[in-house]
Amino acid sequence: MEMRQLQYFLVLCKELNYSHAAEKLYLSRQALRQSMAALEKELGEPLFENQRNRLFLTERGQWLCHYAQPVVQSFEQLQRQITASIKPTGPVRLGISSALVPDYLPRMPFWVEQVQVLYPNLGLKIELLPNDTILNGVEQERLEMGLVMDMDPAFYGAERQVLRRDPLQLMAAQEHPLAKLSRLSLEQLQGQCLLLPSLRPEPFAALAQAFQAAGCTPSFELAPSFYEANYRVRRQGCICITRPDAHQQSSFFPTRDLPLAQPLPPLCVSFVWSKKAVPAVVSLVRQSLAETGVAPD
Secondary structure, eight states, X not given: OOHHHXXXXXXXXXXXXXXXXXXXXXXXXXXXXXXXXXHHHHHTSOSEEEETTEEEXXXXXXXXXXXXXXXXXXXXXXXXXXXXXXXXXXXXXXXXXXXXXXXTOTTHHHHHHHHHHHOGGGOEEEEEEOHXXXXXXXXXTSOSEEEEEEESSOOOSSEEEEEEEEOOEEEEETTSGGGGOSSBOGGGGTTOEEEESOOSTTTTHHHHHHHHHHTOXXXXXXXXXXXXXXXXXXXXXXXXXXXXXXXXXXXXXXEEEEOBSSOOOOEEEEEEEOTTSOHHHHHHHHXXXXXXXXXXX
C-alpha cells in the first residue's frame, strides 16, 4: 500500500465518480481504476460498488476512509512543511505564456502574491514570455517551469501535465463573412489566416491534423500574445483559436465565436517543467495552481 494510493482513494471517496476524481488528480480514468483495483486486491475486499450507475462505498471502503483521512492529512502537512523549508540555490523561474493572460488566467497576479507570501524561501521569479520561448527555455533548462497553451496530445522534450481543458473555438470579428454562418466546416477555412500562439509543431499538431483530414490548409500565423491576437482579429480580418466566451455571442461585442460543425481537440493550459527542476518545488507550484483556481480543470 502506498501513500499515493490512499490519496487517490480519498479523492474518489469525495467525488464518487471515476471521471471527476481522475480530473482532480490529473490522471487518466484507467490509471485511477488500476490503482484502486490494486488497493482492493491488497485488502482482499472491494472498496466501492456500483448500483444503477452510481458509485457507493462498501463497508470496508467506509472503514478505510475513516482511518486513511488522518494519515493522509498528516503526510500532506509534512510535505508542505518540508517544501516550505526548501531554499533553492537560485531563483525558481516560471515562464507564463503571454497568450494566457489576462483573459485566460485572470487570477494569476493573486496567485503570484500568495505563493510569495506563503513560500518566501522559494524565490519564485515570474516571466511573461511567448509560448515557444517557454517551451524552448524549459527544454534547454533555462527555465525550471512554465505554463503554456497547447492541445492534446502534445509531446515535448520536458515533463508535461494538463491543468485545464476547454472546448476549442475559433474567434472572428462580427463583420467577418464567416461570422454570419450558422454552421462552419473546416473546409471553409481554406486560405484563411488562422492565428496561433505557437508555430512549433508539437503544441498544435492535433489542429493541423484535423485540417489535413478535412483536406484544407489555412495560413497559420503567429500571434504570441492575447493583445496581438485580439487586435489582428478586429483590425486585420484574421481568425484565432480561443475558448468559448458567452460575451462573444452578443451582437454588441466586437468579436464572436465561430460555430464549428465538427468538434476539435480541447484547448489546454499545460504545466511543463525541466528535468533539472526540484520535484518538491514542481509539486508545490502545480498543486498551488490547482488549489487557487488559477487553472481549474
